[in-house]
Amino acid sequence: MAGKIVVLTGAGLSAESGLGTFRDEDGLWAQHRIEDVATPQGFARDPGLVHDFYNSRRQQASGAQPNAAHAALARLQQDWPADVVIVTQNVDGLHEKAGARAIHMHGRLDGALCHACGARWPAPARMAPQDPCPDCRSPATRPDVVWFGEMPYHMDEIALHLQACTLFAAIGTSGQVYPAAGFVQEAAYAGAETVELNLNATDISAAFDHHLIGPATRIVPAWVDRLLAAAG
Ligand SMILES: [Zn+2]
Numbered sequence: 001m002a003g004k005i006v007v008l009t010g011a012g013l014s015a016e017s018g019l020g021t022f023r024d025e026d027g028l029w030a031q032h033r034i035e036d037v038a039t040p041q042g043f044a045r046d047p048g049l050v051h052d053f054y055n056s057r058r059q060q061a062s063g064a065q066p067n068a069a070h071a072a073l074a075r076l077q078q079d080w081p082a083d084v085v086i087v088t089q090n091v092d093g094l095h096e097k098a099g100a101r102a103i104h105m106h107g108r109l110d111g112a113l114c115h116a117c118g119a120r121w122p123a124p125a126r127m128a129p130q131d132p133c134p135d136c137r138s139p140a141t142r143p144d145v146v147w148f149g150e151m152p153y154h155m156d157e158i159a160l161h162l163q164a165c166t167l168f169a170a171i172g173t174s175g176q177v178y179p180a181a182g183f184v185q186e187a188a189y190a191g192a193e194t195v196e197l198n199l200n201a202t203d204i205s206a207a208f209d210h211h212l213i214g215p216a217t218r219i220v221p222a223w224v225d226r227l228l229a230a231a232g
Pocket residue numbers: 114115116117118119133134135136137138
């Protein structure tokens with residue numbers, strides 16, 4: 001019987017769409033230190049630098065196209081006879097561009113957040129430290145992304161989905177970033193089957209029942225085809 005599926009996606013899914021990650025040795029991230037551009041302390045020290053970094057990432061993401069793996073997950077969400085919940089660590093909008101809905105646990109590049117009052121609104125192409133909040137007018141706007149050292153979004157909702165799923169898949173995520181690394185344990189504890197789809201084996205591979213190794217654009221569409229064929 002087809003039950004609820006929870007899919008966690010990470011940077012490996014968008015890598016083949018040309019979006020780099022902080023682990024890459026070239027590209028945008030390589031020009032900066034993580035503590036300067038992706039922590040609350042870095043933002044407090046130099047908000048202009050951080051806004052510029054995210055302005056560049058926003059521009060890069062807005063020009064990126066979803067790949068075959070994003071498309072396959074959108075198909076799974078549409079055609080699977082039960083719920084398919086996509087939880088993503090990615091701040092790009094590629095799941096949505098592919099026609100899927102996703103829970104963004106690390107926020108989104110196309111969102112802005114007011115540090116002073118908590119208001120949220122669509123981010124303009126370029127953000128700057130002196131931008132006023134549309135609600136409270138404070139010059140306290142920031143990208144609506146979760147930085148290192150901050151609590152990811154929607155954790156209560158995600159926990160409920162994990163407790164109710166019969167299959168959990170982690171795709172293109174190293175699993176090193178907690179609390180996402182705990183998702184496989186939560187799903188397994190709830191009795192779900194667990195599968196890891198990744199370019200390489202990872203530190204938490206032993207926690208999964210099954211492993212599919214290879215580029216996301218090859219292994220994800222094949223995995224989705226098998227699931228949908230089995231569901232009839
Ligand atoms: Zn505000």
